[in-house]
Amino acid sequence: MSIASDLIRGHTDTIILAQLYYNDSYGYEINKTIQQKTAGRYELKEATLYSAFRRMENAGYILSYWGDEKTGARRRYYKITETGRDTYMRLMAEWKTAKSMIDSLIELEDE
Amino acid sequence: MSIASDLIRGHTDTIILAQLYYNDSYGYEINKTIQQKTAGRYELKEATLYSAFRRMENAGYILSYWGDEKTGARRRYYKITETGRDTYMRLMAEWKTAKSMIDSLIELEDE
DNA sequence: TAATATACCTTGACAGGCGAAGTATAATTT
DNA sequence: AAATTATACTTCGCCTGTCAAGGTATATTA
16 A cells, blocks of 8 residues: 555545646546656556546536547546536535644644 | 545544554543544544554554453553554654645646 | 557455444433 | 433444456557
8 A cells, every 4th residue: 555545535536626627638637647746656546537537427526528539549538517616615625624633633742 | 424534534543543652542532532632523433443443453553451440331441562653653754745745636726 | 560658447356434233331310 | 219321342234435457449659
């Protein structure tokens, strides 16, 4: 288990929604961006990524459509919905709360 | 699913190890402390708490022993080991890394 | 032509969290 | 005195997200 797997768990949706907030994108690109942003220290595993897409499309956070590439492998693009934007904002707020809560719970008390 | 469940996942061990770092304690007390520290906004579910004890004892992070209460319900106390202290320090370092990684991954880019 | 990069998908297993139920004693309330 | 609440621990089985492993297909590079 890599450093991040259990700590990042629960942020997958937020990470993806952030990438889709202003622009449509597709799985491969989203993952490359994540790797680049973290200097290779983190990546979503493909199975995780695509199962997140399924989950979020079922939840109504995103929509998908096939791109019309003339060349190269086909791409399934994802578009965030209004519900998805709301969800992103909610998840961000929850993260802020959780972050300070965790900080206060895991720090050592003065002995 | 409450706000924290998936976000806190992966921090259970760290939270418990922090509580045991300077003083032995037992399940019920640890959970009360958590509730008090978070003003009731978070608690470890009993099943989660006790399964974490088992996991960490198997991993050698903690040891357990029965208290010798003369009155009231019996208590199983837990004591952190040196391995447990090392683990706590490692988990704290991982949290710091993860925290900034998550922050950078979920923020919106300037459009 | 072989290897690598791009791009997507599915299956099955695993691990942690948790709902639900149970056991037992002590303190408090009615 | 009886009922309720608080203290304290335990086990069983389900749910969900992650991921290893495998697969498909096209385009580019060595």
